[in-house]
Amino acid sequence: MLIRTHTCGQLRDSNVGATVRLNGWVNSYRDHGGLAFIDLRDRFGITQLVFDPGDGVTAEMMDAARKLRNEDVIAVEGKVRIREGGENPKLATGKVEIVVTSLEVLAKTDNPPFLPDGMGKLPGEEFRMGYRYIDLRRPAMQKVLGTRHKLYQVTRKYFDENGFLEIETPILYKSTPEGAREFIVPSRHVPGTFYALPQSPQLFKQILMVSGCDRYMQICRCFRDEDPRADRQAEFTQIDLEMSFVRRDQVMEMMEGFVRRLWGEMTGYTVPPIQRMTYREAMEDYGIDRPDTRYGLKIKDISEIAAKTEITFFKETLEKGQDRPRFNSKRGVVKAMVVPGGAEKLSRKMTDGYTPFVGGFGAGGVAVVKVNAAGAFETGIAKHLEVVKADLFAALSLKPGDTVLFIADTYSVATKAMGELRQKVARDMGIVPKPGAEGGPWNFLWVVDFPMFERNKDTGKWVAMHHPFTSPRDDQMQAFLDADTEDEVIIEGIVSAGYDIVLNGQEIAGGSVRIHDRAVQSKVFKLLGMTPEQAKEKFSFLLEALSYGAPPHAGIAFGLDRLVMNFLGTDNIRDVIAFPKTQTGADLLTKAPSPVPANQLRDVHIQSIAPAAG
């Protein structure tokens, strides 16, 4: 075989005269009868080959060259020269061509189902996933793999420099059936028992801290058997981190350094100091725990003003649970959002769509009012707002041309519905900047001070908002230990030492200070409704570890796939994974999942009750 001396992206006019060998795929052929051109492609680029009988090419070689087709794999030897037909400015190698003197066909291809040459219209994603190896030949996909590779390298380098040990944790793991549904793996040795694939290496990394590893990092695979979304796969990758002898601020500082290094290396952008926002602020002003702060459109609670009107649905809503604590989810509230310039830009058709839109989040509807050029309310409930006009203008700083949107409902419904509506309105108004790739702002934010616990909507039981190993904030610790587990108001008010990094309205990392005290951990389990026996059955290894000298520790995990998505400007997670799965967890390339022979099932003591699969 003619082993290559250069890649297909390498040759320049400085190489003219050299005899070189190239290997690659035929990207395109142009057969002129007496003369033929081949564009040869590899990961690094494209180089034009010319078969020219005037330059000593034999008749046999000419015949072979003219039979070459797209995606054939070949090796050639030849001399580099300046292109006789003029430069092709589209190619990095466009000044030169290789006059081939030797051709070796390494692999003749069947007619490819589609071509990765970037010309013509790309087949649908489903079809391409069935031929992922061809799809990955596309330069755009090679760029994805390259970006992802670079992210791995920058990550490992940064954390290595900061004293982190990279440690692998098990994939076959103990089932801990809180949180996401798990993938399970039957044991052959112990009939009727199962491993689970880890939702994250959470407990192992805590145990590594107890083990004296001090600082841990891993680029690890996590598995959650839940329905995917455009930005979610059942199998995904985290940058998983944990540190000993730290509190919240040391982790946040370390991670801010990482984010700054990462964006610097990946995009050249210098991340400014990252602002902090509390969970309450986020929910109050943005209606979501991961606010997109690239634009304004803050939400205001105008319940007190609304109470002064005679608007029936305001009054009826507000009568619900006024005696409850301010953030109680069942308290009736009226939320307002001012859209500057909305009177002109938001068409009647758009605003008419807002009521069905928020209906999807349980809200009854959206009231729309415009402020006209004369500074008067128009449309909808305008007439009924006259009595509070001065109050509203002052509270919302209204100006002519503004549109005001109102939602009246319980605190949790109104907050969520308005938060979702805010994002929709921002898109409708065209005020969402494109992320970094086009030079728009990267907007980072720490969200802190999450509640420790929230009520499960269905069961009414307390559940950990982050996970059950999250510590209360240091200044809340005593209050938590003293708290009566029955005291709803106290428990609801306990704030955790958790922290999320939000980028442009997307959670890219989440973590917390962990509980390193066995008594605190036991109290959390108790509050979550676990008996000491149940806690021991599920987490005895953790509780034991915590009782043999556990250092204070804290950590965080970044969603690696989402980071790559940001750097590439895609909103499809399948784009950034070499071998992704569909929404039903199918791998269209290998056809997984698939049935297995009966004896294989018997080996692991499993009997299928599915109606004749596959």
Add this chain to the structure above:
RNA sequence: GGGGCGGUAGCUCAAUUGGUUAGAGUACCGGACUGUCGAUCCGGUGGUUGCGGGUUCGAGUCCCGUCCGCCUCGCCA
């Protein structure tokens, strides 16, 4: 689990809204061609309209079911 959209040559899409033999571009095959670079020109092969039922004189088109894909709500400690 719920809602929405989609599935027609290998691929990307049409098909006058139920009407004759389902077309085009591209890929592929054959031919012509010595400077192209999305080569060009001439000719050709290629169809269980996802699958199964139904309505109708007649179904790619309408109805029911089903499979697959995507988006989304729930879910994702």
